[in-house]
Amino acid sequence: MHDPALEVTDLSFRYGKKEALRSVSFRVMPGEFCALLGPNGAGKSTLFALLTRLFVARQGRIAVMGQDLQTNPRAALACMGVVFQQMTLDLDLSVARNLAYFGALHGLSRREAALRAGAVLERLDMAERAREKARNLNGGHRRRLEIARALMHRPRLLLLDEPTVGLDTRSRAAITAHVHALARDDGIAVLWATHLVDEVAPEDTALILHQGEILQTGRADQLAPKGGLAAHFMHLTEEPVT
Incomplete structure (x- = not known):
């Protein structure tokens, strides 16, 4: 059995008194396309900052291809490729x-x-x-x-933070298809952060993050087989009526 390309265990993070992530745990296996779904403010960018060591995690553990990001950051970072939300060309x-x-x-x-x-x-x-x-x-x-x-x-792990923001529908579809092919054909593990559920294929893993917590994870078409992932996602992340 393959070891995880990315393993996150009990990861929490605060900005002062504000809790941005709370006990987040998940795995991404080689060849897996994992869609990290969440509305704006859910904690996706904070999670990516911790995964890329822009922020240092003080609670929890991150391992990339078995390399602990805290104790062996050079080896862990060497295993990953990153596309940030903001262009860096x-x-x-x-x-x-x-x-x-x-x-x-x-x-x-x-x-x-x-x-x-x-x-x-x-x-x-x-x-x-x-x-x-x-x-x-x-x-x-x-x-x-x-x-x-x-x-x-x-890299054996590819991280993409909202990579299609600002693009037209045709460009979004083309880039999403290319990255799915990288996972399928080359065995690269992909963590794709988005708030657009149409970028998620039925066979993808969907990881739903809201207010710093993972609400649900599983194969996309099994999470919401009836109403569709879009309706399921909106239902899970809508604010409670008070």
Whole structure:
């Protein structure tokens, strides 16, 4: 049996007196597409900040491919690729140079970085844009470039925080399909944070987060087989009437 690519155990976090996460526990297995669903303010961004060590967890445990993020952060972080909600590309560099720079940060030789860049751009239907400046790309292609960059060091876990925000329906569908294919074909574990339930396939794992707590987790089509995931999600996260 495979070990989890990501294992989160009893994770809690506070901003002063405000509790942002409360005893969050879950696993993401290799090849699994896990959709982290939650409305704005649910705690998704806080969770991603802890997973990427932008914040340091003082309560609970995070392990990536068996590596404890607290005690062995370098090994844990080396196993993951990240696409943040806010764009982090250098717009004055070409597509290829953005990837080459990232490859150098991970210790790749120029030749190896070029080979990997060509492969990931081909996979994401971006090969013909390698020499274009990032600022000349539309929103959907910029997101594809960020995903390509996150794959340069061949991570076993891919974290994406609201990666389709601001994109049109066609671009959202294309990027969602690409990332599902990465999980299915390459065995990459994916944690995809979103508030858009149409990005979740029936066979995906759905993890519903609300007010810092996990309300429910399971295969998407088994969580809400009748009314659909959208209705189920809205019902679970609606505020109680007082």
